[in-house]
Amino acid sequence: MQLNSFMMDIIASELEDAVGRENCSTREIDKLTHSVDYFWLSRMWADRGERMPEADIIVAPKDAKETSAVLKIANYYKIPVTTWGGGGGTQGGAIPVVGGILLDTKRMNKIYDVNTRGMYIECGTGAIYKHIEWAANEKGYATMHYPSSLTCSTVGGFLAHRGIGVSSTKYGKIDDMTLQMEVVLPNGDIIETSPAPKHAAGPDLNQIFIGSEGTLGVMTKAQMRIYEQPEERRFRGFLFHNMTDAFNAGRELLQKFKPSVMRLYDEAETSTLIKKIVGVEKKGAFMNVAYEGPAALVEVEHKILMDIFNKYGAEDLGSEYGEKWWDEKITFFYPGNMMDLPQCFGTMDTIAPYDKIEKIYWEMKKAIETNFPQARFIAHFSHWYEWGCMIYDRFIVDGDKVPKDPHEALRLHQAIWNCGVRTALANGGVVNDHHGVGIKLGRLMKEQYGPAMQVFEGIKKQLDPNGIMNPFKLGL
Numbered sequence: 442m443q444l445n446s447f448m449m450d451i452i453a454s455e456l457e458d459a460v461g462r463e464n465c466s467t468r469e470i471d472k473l474t475h476s477v478d479y480f481w482l483s484r485m486w487a488d489r490g491e492r493m494p495e496a497d498i499i500v501a502p503k504d505a506k507e508t509s510a511v512l513k514i515a516n517y518y519k520i521p522v523t524t525w526g527g528g529g530g531t532q533g534g535a536i537p538v539v540g541g542i543l544l545d546t547k548r549m550n551k552i553y554d555v556n557t558r559g560m561y562i563e564c565g566t567g568a569i570y571k572h573i574e575w576a577a578n579e580k581g582y583a584t585m586h587y588p589s590s591l592t593c594s595t596v597g598g599f600l601a602h603r604g605i606g607v608s609s610t611k612y613g614k615i616d617d618m619t620l621q622m623e624v625v626l627p628n629g630d631i632i633e634t635s636p637a638p639k640h641a642a643g644p645d646l647n648q649i650f651i652g653s654e655g656t657l658g659v660m661t662k663a664q665m666r667i668y669e670q671p672e673e674r675r676f677r678g679f680l681f682h683n684m685t686d687a688f689n690a691g692r693e694l695l696q697k698f699k700p701s702v703m704r705l706y707d708e709a710e711t712s713t714l715i716k717k718i719v720g721v722e723k724k725g726a727f728m729n730v731a732y733e734g735p736a737a738l739v740e741v742e743h744k745i746l747m748d749i750f751n752k753y754g755a756e757d758l759g760s761e762y763g764e765k766w767w768d769e770k771i772t773f774f775y776p777g778n779m780m781d782l783p784q785c786f787g788t789m790d791t792i793a794p795y796d797k798i799e800k801i802y803w804e805m806k807k808a809i810e811t812n813f814p815q816a817r818f819i820a821h822f823s824h825w826y827e828w829g830c831m832i833y834d835r836f837i838v839d840g841d842k843v844p845k846d847p848h849e850a851l852r853l854h855q856a857i858w859n860c861g862v863r864t865a866l867a868n869g870g871v872v873n874d875h876h877g878v879g880i881k882l883g884r885l886m887k888e889q890y891g892p893a894m895q896v897f898e899g900i901k902k903q904l905d906p907n908g909i910m911n912p913f914k915l916g917l
């Protein structure tokens with residue numbers, strides 16, 4: 442948004458009055474660092490010497506009251522507001538694509554209460570998730586939310602994208618871990634959702650804001666569940682020689698009990714990442730299963746697991762590889778292991794029920810590798826539910842095959858995404874499981890929802906009639 446310098450000064454002075462001058466910045470370096478998140482396009486654009494769209498001013502309120510003051514000013518002047526947590530999102534959600542105010546939540550990082558009776562932590566949404574995990578650990582508990590970006594992303598960011606961690610199969614996604622939230626609406630009103638979820642007092646307000654990617658307001662405080670540390674956490678690695686058997690075994694296991702971790706790697710990932718990081722040398726599809734809780738229950742679960750996996754011909758690799766996987770779970774994202782520039786890449790992150798998921802995997806692989814011979818397709822299946830699972834499906838184009846011109850590189854990236862996601866949609870999948878939509882997938886939301894999109898648009902129009910909150914994200 443282009444503001445003339447007179448109006449910019451007027452608005453900046455009002456924002457400084459609201460949050461303190463030291464908590465507002467118009468410095469070039471701050472604008473630059475808040476213009477690139479973990480979205481490949483933004484990183485490529487900057488890497489090629491181009492400048493991403495930047496905010497006019499960055500403000501960091503300390504609580505809901507200050508956030509409310511900022512949103513009231515923004516609403517009055519009709520200035521866009523983009524909320525920024527850790528900037529670790531992969532969908533361009535936190536990028537201020539039309540300028541305006543960038544609202545950085547990181548001063549809202551206070552831990553108010555570790556409540557071991559109510560089994561929750563109350564904290565500001567700007568807290569890095571690892572910090573609330575430490576707070577829980579100090580009292581002998583755990584959050585059980587272990588995404589690979591635990592140390593760089595915030596509570597608010599995970600809520601905004603409906604994030605997930607490696608132990609999701611037992612403990613659920615972030616929405617299953619949320620009790621109550623404080624939210625500042627676009628008009629500046631501060632609201633609280635109900636003190637307990639799963640009620641019958643109308644639709645659950647938490648679920649309106651979770652996954653809304655900063656388009657409906659700013660979440661400022663949250664009560665996140667904590668859990669007892671398990672008496673025992675046991676691991677078992679397996680090798681499948683046939684993906685269909687692996688899906689059948691996983692599906693059947695989920696009808697009996699919920700392991701915490703369940704990860705199936707296709708042959709391409711087993712022979713590369715799993716070989717390098719976990720040390721599995723054999724050919725096949727590696728699957729790691731962790732099950733945890735009271736020791737007596739773990740023993741029973743072990744027997745059920747072995748019986749089912751044996752039936753589907755899984756080769757038992759013992760506990761060693763699974764334990765190594767757990768220790769190295771974040772190493773997968775370290776430089777050298779993670780895809781990185783100058784490669785062109787994307788994680789498509791598709792979710793579907795069991796009757797569709799395997800077909801989606803093969804169809805996406807075929808569509809991408811046929812239409813884009815310069816691309817490789819690799820996948821693992823990270824999060825399993827009783828009814829289906831998600832594909833962490835990735836395409837990679839090596840640097841020497843990526844156009845040097847950033848405009849052409851952008852078009853290639855968009856085209857591969859269109860191909861992959863449209864193939865998933867055509868076969869009954871959903872656009873995304875846990876990375877969110879952002880600017881990256883906004884155009885595909887209407888294709889996903891059709892006329893149902895008007896429900897989201899209606900809520901948006903009602904809560905944010907001036908359209909100031911995170912424009913163009915989530916397809917809104």
Ligand SMILES: Cc1cc2nc3c(=O)[nH]c(=O)nc-3n(C[C@H](O)[C@H](O)[C@H](O)COP(=O)(O)OP(=O)(O)OC[C@H]3O[C@@H](n4cnc5c(N)ncnc54)[C@H](O)[C@@H]3O)c2cc1C
Nearest residue numbers: 526527528529530534588589595597598601604605655660
């Ligand atoms: C190496 C790596 C590994 C990753 N692994 C995982 C993983 O295992 N699981 C997973 O779920 N994700 C993962 N991600 C993705 C990323 O960590 C998540 O999308 C996370 O939710 C982003 O949080 P953030 O604080 O960094 O948010 P940002 O990138 O700052 O913002 C993301 C979106 O949330 C909105 N937002 C942020 N805070 C608020 C708030 N308080 N109120 C309203 N809207 C808000 C922003 O406007 C934006 O739309 C990974 C990312 C990387 C780089």
